[in-house]
Amino acid sequence: MADVNQNWDRWIFASISKHFETNKSASIHLFVEGEPRETASQLNWVELRIDGPDWTELSSGFFRGRIEVNVLCSATETSDTQSIRRLAGEIQSIFKSGIAVYKYGLGDDDDKSLLGCLTLLTDHRGKLGIKARYFGRVEVNTPMQQASVEAHYEVEFTL
Amino acid sequence: MADAKRRLRHIIYGLKRKFGQPVKIRRYSALTLDRAAGTAARTDADYSIKRAIVSPASQAGDFVYDLSFIAANKNFTYGGFFDTTQRYVIFDVRDIDKASDIEFAPDRNTDRVIINSRLYEIVRVIEAEIRRIIILHVKLLESTPEIS
Numbered sequence: 241m242a243d244v245n246q247n248w249d250r251w252i253f254a255s256i257s258k259h260f261e262t263n264k265s266a267s268i269h270l271f272v273e274g275e276p277r278e279t280a281s282q283l284n285w286v287e288l289r290i291d292g293p294d295w296t297e298l299s300s301g302f303f304r305g306r307i308e309v310n311v312l313c314s315a316t317e318t319s320d321t322q323s324i325r326r327l328a329g330e331i332q333s334i335f336k337s338g339i340a341v342y343k344y345g346l347g348d349d350d351d352k353s354l355l356g357c358l359t360l361l362t363d364h365r366g367k368l369g370i371k372a373r374y375f376g377r378v379e380v381n382t383p384m385q386q387a388s389v390e391a392h393y394e395v396e397f398t399l
Numbered sequence: 400m401a402d403a404k405r406r407l408r409h410i411i412y413g414l415k416r417k418f419g420q421p422v423k424i425r426r427y428s429a430l431t432l433d434r435a436a437g438t439a440a441r442t443d444a445d446y447s448i449k450r451a452i453v454s455p456a457s458q459a460g461d462f463v464y465d466l467s468f469i470a471a472n473k474n475f476t477y478g479g480f481f482d483t484t485q486r487y488v489i490f491d492v493r494d495i496d497k498a499s500d501i502e503f504a505p506d507r508n509t510d511r512v513i514i515n516s517r518l519y520e521i522v523r524v525i526e527a528e529i530r531r532i533i534i535l536h537v538k539l540l541e542s543t544p545e546i547s
Binding site: 253258275276278344352 | 427430432434435437438441506
């Protein structure tokens, strides 16, 4: 097996983070896992978490990666009883069928050029696609509704 | 009630004289993020407290046992646990160096406490009966270096 490019993971992470940052509305507060997290002054916020990539070398130097993107939505309970649905609904709309991967960063290899495209995985059986899950009020004494939206993406790179 | 509050204030004053030491509260003030580059520049503001009551480390035990626990764990050595990385910090908001912050309310998520050049996270904020007294249950962030 050939070696996976050490920058692919970081470029994918940066590109997905940037995609969510630029496509969300200004009223939504976004945190990406690993960033300082300040929620005390926010009513609603979302947290982005990216798992993977899982790499498979299909042929010499040709890799397919599978990435899981998960967004946890938190909405403080107010008179708007549908706020969590509004929040999760907007997040669902940001899960586009394709997300461009750019060589973001400050290193020598990071020239911000287009590397490839993440493709949303869907099927007709309903096992894949954009999935929203609602947890309601997780803690009895914390008036907050929570939900998650997740989807899987695939990408193919050649060394 | 007024008498009880006066007594409490008196006790706090006494503790301040006995256990009082300078403490800082490090408050997150701004964050500049560049998600493409992967950089997060955090700006903090330090609030000095001239005399805060800092409990000895062993006073903030992390474990309370009761009869059901003892019954279920016969081999348990009586005496309870204590965690040397946890403390209680009690302070009067009037002792904070910035007078404008008299309504100071610590934020458990982002504020940090500096005691003896070590950084502590806030586990719990306890509101005292006297509103201007704040009690913090803090835990040492062991992986962080000493702050000069």
